[in-house]
Amino acid sequence: MLCGGCLFLLLLNVPDGFPSESQESDERPSVVPQPPPGTPARNVPGCPANCTCPAEETVDCGGLDLHLFPGNLSKSIQHLSLQNNRLQELPCNELSRLAHLKTLNLHNNHITSEGLPDEAFESLQALQYIYLANNQLSDAPQFLPSTLRIVDMAANRLTQLYQLTFGHKPGLRSVYLHNNQLSNIGLPFDAFNGSDAVSTLILSSNLLTYLPQNLPPAVVRLHLQNNRISRVPKGALNRHWRLRELYLQNNNLTNDGLDPSTFSKLKSLEYLDLSNNNLTEVPSGLPPNVVILHLGRNRLSALPPERLSRVRGLQYLLLQSNTLTASGVHPEAFARLRSLHTLHLYNNRLESVPPGLPRRVRSLMLLHNRIAHIGPHDFAATYALAELNLSYNRLYSAHIHRLAFRKLRRLETVDLSGNRLTLLPAGLPSSLQVLNLQKNQINSLSSELLANLTRLKELHLAHNRLRIGGISPGTWQELQGLKLLDLSYNELSYVPPDLPESLEHLYLQHNRIAVLTAEAFLTTPNIRVVALRSNRLLAANVSAEAFADLKQLEVVDTTGNPELIVVPLPQAGRWVRPQAGT
Incomplete structure (x- = not known):
């Protein structure tokens, strides 16, 4: 099962995103058992001064600015939290008394390797969870108890691990080592021998130059991003058929550093992130069950037909910020990807819509390319398309064929912002709900080009060249479901007439509006x-009746006009006079 956090990032259109170190920390289990919500705070007898002890086995001394380890702790405690203090060392004589301790939280202190002697944990034979992140350790402890399940040493200065730091711990499940200074020399070959159950291993943001070998065979989540990895040794991943998530972004990987069989044994792999490396080709031998493949920010210039054909379970393919051209995309490159529904090709060098787009693609990102025309057949096969982004290309109105969108009967969102359009595209499908056309050169609107768009909810036309004379009578009559209309940064001299009754948000800032008549919002009672x-309004030219019947009105922004304009708003059954800019 793919981690929800990874899918969530992609569904929010953050393709370059990957779990940050703070997100990785958030995914760790709670370090000290908490009482049920609503339980009143109480301390059991014998609780150390200023600490909290909700139960006999739990002591929480976090955030007390402690410089010394608290003394006289009960021998029976099982959970001890000392996070967010200023401890520099752990006294062995105090720790040795806590034979029943299961959880030890030392996050965010000043503990050094000299202050953490190897014998510190010898007596803690019940310890399962140890949290030492955000300290000043340079060497990991040479010995940790074999009972451990989770170890967190992230954000230290670690350069060296030892055989029994993480080795020979059959119950160990999660190891967090990100944000340290580990090189391959400091990570011995036998570092995880006898710890075959580790399923989460976080080694991101270190100094590794190649993928470590002999990692635990049961690992499911392997984070190696933000290192200096330039190669994956042959066979390094051959035992890891359980691996589901592999993060290798922000490294120095080249195709020469990958063997054709590097990924071929990873039968369970669902998420593979190779973004921000130095790849010039799609790696060969990709396993068939990958759901999300991130290849953005590499040096890919072509997509041959055979490299992606094995990955038949692929749903998200992220190829942004490469050097792809339309001629470099083979017509059969996506032919067998029948599950692919999200394709990111933005910020490449596409001069036209690439051929052979996936038939079932639902979200297609083509923004920031060099596309200069759209032909009648470019989207003829993508019948399932719901979201199409063509913003910031080189499109002129005359170069968008009137039949370009005829097959897209499920299309809901179209973004054509930042092009060179002077007219709305013809033939937009009736399924459309959001149309983005800001930052073009549109100077006229007509009912013919907005015909049948009865489901349109948002129309964005900011930063164009619209004047009242360029808006034909009846332009809005088909837009029966329009909720938001953005006409800001145009050249309008007054509020356009006959706006849709359904309208709730109207943006007219930065125009040339000098008059508000009593009929200005006559057709929009739900606004x-x-x-x-920032218009040209004077108080004398604003009719007192313009807003009188707008019972739903919540916000009127009139700041930046030559005179202060105060608009009464209906609130709690009475009229109030808000400050300008409310």
């Missing part, structure tokens, strides 16, 4: 937000 910032 909630009106933005009139």
Whole structure:
């Protein structure tokens, strides 16, 4: 099962995103058992001064600015939290008394390797969870108890691990070592011998130059991003058929550093992130069950037909920020990817829509390319497309064929911002809900080009060249479901007439509006937000009746006009006079 956090990032259109170190920390289990919600705070007898002891076996002394380890702790405690203090060392005589300790939380202190002697943990034969992140350790302890399940030593200065730091611990499940200074020399070959159950291993943000060998065979999540890895030794991943998530982004990987069989044994792999490396080709031998493949920010210039054909379970393919051209994308490159529904090709060098797009793709990101025309057949086979982003290309209205969108009967969102359009595209499908056209050169609107868009909810036309004379009568009559209309940063001299009754948000800031008549919002009784910032309004030219019947009105922004304009708003059954800019 793919981790929810990874999917969540992608579904929010953050393709370059990967779990940060702080997110990795958030995924760790709670370090000290907490009482049920609503339980009143109480301390059991014998609790150390200023600490909290909700139960006899739990002591929480976190955030007390402690410089010394607390003395006289009960021998029976099982959970001890000392996080967010200023401890520099752990006294062995005090720790040795705590034979029943299961959880020891020392996050965010000043503990050094000299202050953590190897014999510190010898007596803790019940210890299962130890948290030492954000300290000043340079060497890991040479010995940790064999009973451990989770060890967190992230954000230290570690350069060296030892055979019994993590080795010979059959119950060990999770190891967090990100944000240290570990090199391959400091990570011995036998570092995890006898710890075959480790399923989460976080080694990101270290100094590794190649993928470590002899890692635990049961690992499911392997984080190696933000290192200096330039190669994966042959056979290094051959035992890891359980691996589901492999993060290798932000390294120095080249195709020469990958063997054709590097990934071929990873039968359970679902998430593979190779972004921000130096790959010039799609790696060969990719396993068939990968769901998310991230190859953004590499040096890919072509997509041959055979490299992706094995990955038949692929749903998300992220190829942004490469050097791909339309001629470099083979017509059969996506032919067998029948599950692929999200394809990111933005910030490449595409001069036209690439051929052979996946038939079932639902989200297609083509922004920031060099696309200059859209033909009648470019999207003819992508019948399932729901989201299409063509913003910041080189499109002119005359170069978008009137039949370009005829097959897209499920299309809900189209973004054509930042192009060179002077007119709305013709033939937009009736399924459309959001249309983004800001930052173009549109100077006219007509009912013909908005015909049948009865489901359109948002129309964004900011930063164009619209004047009242360029908006034909009846332009809005088909837009029966429109909720948001953005006409800001245009050249309008007054509020356009006959706006849709369904409208709730109207943005008119930075125009040339000098007059608000009593009929300005006559057709929009449901309006909630009106933005009139930075126009040419004078108080004498604003009719007192313009807003009188707008019972749902919540916000009117009139700041930045030559005079202060105060608009009464209906609130709690009475009229109030808000400050300008409310």
